[in-house]
Every structure is written in structure tokens, then in C-alpha cells.
Amino acid sequence: MTDPLDEVDREILDRIGRYDPPPPDLDERVLFALALTGLDDEVARLAETVAPAARAGEQARTITFDASSRTVMITILERPDGLVRLDGWLAPGAALTVELRRPAPAPPRTVTADDTGRFVLDGVPHGLAQLVIHGTTRVVTPSLLL
Amino acid sequence: MWSDAQLGTLLERARDGDREALRELVRALDPVLWRVARGQGLATEDAADVVQTSWLELIRRLHDIRTPRAVTAWLITTTRREAWHRRQRARRDLPDGGTAVRAVPDPDPPPDERLMADERDRVLWRHFEHLSQRCRDLLRIVAQVDRPDYTVIAEAFGMPHGSIGPTRSRCLAKLRAALTADPAWSTP
Known part of the structure; x- marks a missing residue:
């Protein structure tokens, strides 16, 4: 049904395929995000990323995730020691448990937001992470690279 | 690469909680979903994110997909739709109403x-x-x-x-x- 490929065809396809392949960690990121996601979870979509802005010598970026029940906004701040600090805000605000998942064997970290929906996760290492908001409906974000 | 029938079998196993089957499914379909997202003109980080979102949506709908063989079509359609929405939103957020984006003739240069x-x-x-x-x-x-x-x-x-x-x-x-x-x- 298909002509067999000879050496020249292979070279052409190899060269085409070399440009813009999926990122090497795409499968890993997908699997990480899927690992704990359940049927009843609501998926928050990346709505906006505000490009790194120098803030008094610090690197920060703000990411917004939208789910139908809630919006999650986080500002990721680079600390001088190579860790990051996450300042988060849930809207509508509610004192919910916010869980930060990282790939095994790192244990998940949890924090409780205040009544206005603000929460802080400090001293977080770089790498893959996912936020899970434990409300009436659980809201999960796609995995993000801190 | 897998045939559609094999992918259907993998989905059925994933539905029964087989994580290895899900892993195989992701490995098999990610390259295709990646090209679909990039073909819609998304930047790499946005494309990676849209691919993830489509998989997360699939997990939520696992039990609604009546014909497992349709999993590929479902994922591709979802990825294309998510990518399209992402692109629309990016345009809307641009100060000039997105004329700069619209002026790009080839979405996948x-x-x-x-x-x-x-x-x-x-x-x-x-x-x-x-x-x-x-x-x-x-x-x-x-x-x-x-x-x-x-x-x-x-x-x-x-x-x-x-x-x-x-x-x-x-x-x-x-x-x-x-x-x-x-x-x-x-x-x-």
C-alpha cells in the first residue's frame, strides 16, 4: 500500500523530523498530570502567563488557571537560594486545602488558603508540579514547570 | 506505532485502571497531538499545555467514550479545539486586537x-x-x-x-x- 522508503527518503524524513519534535519531557509531564487525576476532577486551563518581570531584582511570573468553578492565580518568585516561592490566590476566595504535587518520591505539600483565598507555598524546588484545590469539586491544574 | 484497534484496547485497559496501558497510549499519541497543537500556531509552551489539557479531559470522559477505537479521533478533536481557543484568547489579549497574529500567513512556519x-x-x-x-x-x-x-x-x-x-x-x-x-x- 505504501512505497518502501529508500535511503534518500529516510534522510529527508529524518531531517524533517529533527525540527520541532515534541519536547523530550512531554510524555512525562502528561503522565505526571494524569497520575492522580480522577474522573470527577475539574480541569483548570492555563489562561494567561505574564512574562518574567524583574521586580526589584527578583524574577517573577504570574500564571492564571481557569476552571468553571474557580480561578487559580499563582505568582512564582525565584529565591536567591535557587528555590521558589508561590503566592497563590483562589477566586472566589475560600479557605480550602491547596495541595502541591511533585513527582515521586517527593511528598505532596499542603497548605490552607485564608478566607480570601490567599495561600503561600515557600521553599519549593524547581521542577514539575501540579496544584490540586480540594473544594466541593476537586480542581486540578495541568502540570507546570516551576 | 499502534493501530487504532490496539489503541482502543489500551484505552479499555486504562479505563480499568491499568496505568501501564495509559502510559503506552500517551507515548503513542503525544507526537501526533503535538503536531496538531503546533499546527494551530501555538508556541511550544502553550502547545505542551494544550496536549496535557486534552489528556486530562480524556480521563474525565473515559467512561463516556463508547467506542474505545474512537479515542484517537476524540483526542485530536479536543486538542485542535483547545488549541484554537488558546489562540483566540492570545489574540484577544494583544493590545492591538491581534492584527500582528493575524498577519502571520503560515500558522506552522x-x-x-x-x-x-x-x-x-x-x-x-x-x-x-x-x-x-x-x-x-x-x-x-x-x-x-x-x-x-x-x-x-x-x-x-x-x-x-x-x-x-x-x-x-x-x-x-x-x-x-x-x-x-x-x-x-x-x-x-
Whole structure:
């Protein structure tokens, strides 16, 4: 049904395929995000990323995730020691448990937001992470690279 | 690469909680979903995110997908829709109402020749640009997967299943003819 490929065809396809392949960690990121996601979870979509802005010598970026029940906004701040600090805000605000998942064997970290929906996760290492908001409906974000 | 029936079996196993089956499914379909998202003109980080979102949506709908064989079509449609929404939103957020984005004629531009160290790559992409959009889409996806499953690719690009093989051969032959006629390619 298909002509067999000879050496020249292979070279052409190899060269085409070399440009813009999926990122090497795409499968890993997908699997990480899927690992704990359940049927009843609501998926928050990346709505906006505000490009790194120098803030008094610090690197920060703000990411917004939208789910139908809630919006999650986080500002990721680079600390001088190579860790990051996450300042988060849930809207509508509610004192919910916010869980930060990282790939095994790192244990998940949890924090409780205040009544206005603000929460802080400090001293977080770089790498893959996912936020899970434990409300009436659980809201999960796609995995993000801190 | 897997056939659609095999992918269906993997989905059924994933539905029963088999994580290894889910892993196989992700490995098999990510390259195709990646091209679909990139083909909609998304930047790499946005494309990676849209692919993830589509998988997360799949998990939520696992039990609604009545014909497991339809999993590929479902994921591709979802990825395309998510990518389209992401692009619309990016336009809306631009201060000039998105005219800069709209002015880009090719949503999936070839690599910048100036960044290529290899002369043969430069020659190849120069000729690649003269192919039809359909040829470019098809060759780029075929180049990304070993022994590609034509059903999956037909879904991805809305082409009739039977036309994929012949179209691929024709596109590749066309590019090859242009290259072999170019002294810059033929002379090592």
C-alpha cells in the first residue's frame, strides 16, 4: 500500500523530523498530570502567563488557571537560594486545602488558603508540579514547570 | 506505532485502571497531538499545555467514550479545539486586537534557515516551503512517528483514510525531485 522508503527518503524524513519534535519531557509531564487525576476532577486551563518581570531584582511570573468553578492565580518568585516561592490566590476566595504535587518520591505539600483565598507555598524546588484545590469539586491544574 | 484497534484496547485497559496501558497510549499519541497543537500556531509552551489539557479531559470522559477505537479521533478533536481557543484568547489579549497574529500567513512556519548550521537542512527547508500545506502537514507528521498509523493521521488532518499512503508518496517524491535537482543538495 505504501512505497518502501529508500535511503534518500529516510534522510529527508529524518531531517524533517529533527525540527520541532515534541519536547523530550512531554510524555512525562502528561503522565505526571494524569497520575492522580480522577474522573470527577475539574480541569483548570492555563489562561494567561505574564512574562518574567524583574521586580526589584527578583524574577517573577504570574500564571492564571481557569476552571468553571474557580480561578487559580499563582505568582512564582525565584529565591536567591535557587528555590521558589508561590503566592497563590483562589477566586472566589475560600479557605480550602491547596495541595502541591511533585513527582515521586517527593511528598505532596499542603497548605490552607485564608478566607480570601490567599495561600503561600515557600521553599519549593524547581521542577514539575501540579496544584490540586480540594473544594466541593476537586480542581486540578495541568502540570507546570516551576 | 499502534493501530487504532490496539489503541482502543489500551484505552479499555486504562479505563480499568491499568496505568501501564495509559502510559503506552500517551507515548503513542503525544507526537501526533503535538503536531496538531503546533499546527494551530501555538508556541511550544502553550502547545505542551494544550496536549496535557486534552489528556486530562480524556480521563474525565473515559467512561463516556463508547467506542474505545474512537479515542484517537476524540483526542485530536479536543486538542485542535483547545488549541484554537488558546489562540483566540492570545489574540484577544494583544493590545492591538491581534492584527500582528493575524498577519502571520503560515500558522506552522518552517524553521528559520539562518539558525541552521547544516547546509543540507537549509536546502531542504527551502524546497519544503514550496510544497502544498497538505504535503507539509503530512510529511511533518510522518517524519515524527515510526511506521505511522494512517487512520490516526487521516483523523488528524481530516483526510480520507485511503488517500494518506498515496498522498505521502506523492509529497515525498515531489520534495525529493526538487532536492535532487538542486546542486546544493546533490553535491556533498
